[in-house]
Amino acid sequence: MVTINPVVETLTSTKEVSLSERDKDWIVVQKVQAGHVGAFDQLVQKYRGQIFSVVYNMTGNREDASDLTQEIFIKAFQAMNRFKGKSTFFTWLYRIAINNTITFIKKTRNRRFINYENINEEVTAADIIERLTAKNRTEKAVLIQELQERLNESLLKLSPKHRAVVILHEIEGLEHARIAEITKTSVGTVRSRLHYAKQQLQIYLKDYFG
Amino acid sequence: MSDKRNKGREEIKLEELLRFKRSERPDQTFWNKFDCQLHQRMLQTLIKKKPWHLQLANGFTGLILQFVGFALAATVIMMLVVRPSWVVTAINVAFLQENFSVAKSAASMQVTMVGLPQSFKVPADYQIDAISASEAIYDPGFEHYFGVDAIQVAVNSDTDYSDDSVLIYTAFGDESIASLVF
Secondary structure: OOOOOOOOOOOHHHOOOOHHHHHHHHHHHHHHHOOOHHHHHHHHHHHHHHHHHHHHHHHOEHHHHHHHHHHHHHHHHHOHHHOOOOOOHHHHHHHHHHHHHHHHHHHOOOOOOOEOOOEOOOOOHHHHHHHHHHHHOOOHHHHHHHHHHHHHHHHHHOOHHHHHHHHHHHHOOOOHHHHHHHHOOOHHHHHHHHHHHHHHHHHHOHHHOO | OHHHHHHHHOOOOHHHHHHHHHHEOOOHHHHHHHHHHHHHHHHHHHHOOOOHHHHHHHHHHHHHHHHHHHHHHHHHHHHHHOOOOOOOOHHHHHHHHHHOOOOOOOOOOOOOOOOOOHHHOOOOOOOOOOOOHHHHHHOOOOOOOOOOOEEEEEOOOOOOOOOOEEEEEOOOHHHOOOOEEO
8 A cells, every 4th residue: 555645754864964963962862871761752753763764674574663663772772871972872773773673584584574664755766666657657556566565575585784784875875884883894894795785686676677 | 758758768777776765654653653652661661670580690699799798808807907926027038038048157046936925935945957068068077978979860761761770970079069869
């Protein structure tokens, strides 16, 4: 089912996290560390969309992503006193998210249940959908559903580590260096994983090219 | 219209397809439910008690740590406050080094008990005989009574050399000062 959601959330990840942004987070973190539990809600409101997006694209399941995102925030809250501000809160939270999601995927390897999220056509998909519709001469709604399924299936065929890199770079728009920081690997490793993952996706989605 | 057709003919890139995933966003109803569930779970986490076995383990570990702490503190206090009389102090060590040199004349040596109260002080009724090899050579009154100078050295014979030995006479002859038997 395709619903049009007029609410367009800005992709914060595509913006650069400025120093002031880092400072703002640090102030809130210090409040939480001092015992102001309510201050944590500010961080949840700020990052829930991005964390959910990563987890959803990693798992391919809306309900699992919701549960897992909540769990990630609870773990972050519990570990808040261990956060010393060496990295940005954003990087730290993403690291918790990626590690927990990979653990979840490994645990539920044999259980594959796909439950897709609604499409918000107004975000970025309009142009590509128009071109695909013109090319394939199919109905827009059918094409969108098909594309969504094919993309999710293709992503799920990748290993969790390759999947994480593709999602963080191509969907969330993070830079290589930031991904390396989150995944605790080198920039070279990130580039290599990205290259391999894209090669694989080209094969899985070959019907859409050419 | 012609622009649209041209666009359709354009090559579609993987990056563009993947960007389509950005459009999969939950609506506000989802977020309201999400926030409600998260608050409930956080409250549960805050008030949740640890399981009984963890509580017990924590309590037990705490008791052990307390006991070890008290024992350590008591030991340190004992070492600092109570010093037994037989413990050799720095002054005693200096005294011993000065007076118990082997090269000194042993006859004149008097052993004094240091560190004991006066009532426990006992007069020395013994002497320490010291043999100094270097002095013995030049002492005309010193009598050689060591007999034959010999060094017995074990010799490796095949695999077992425990019983095999050979007698080696030293090059010093009668002038040597001691016989060494290994």
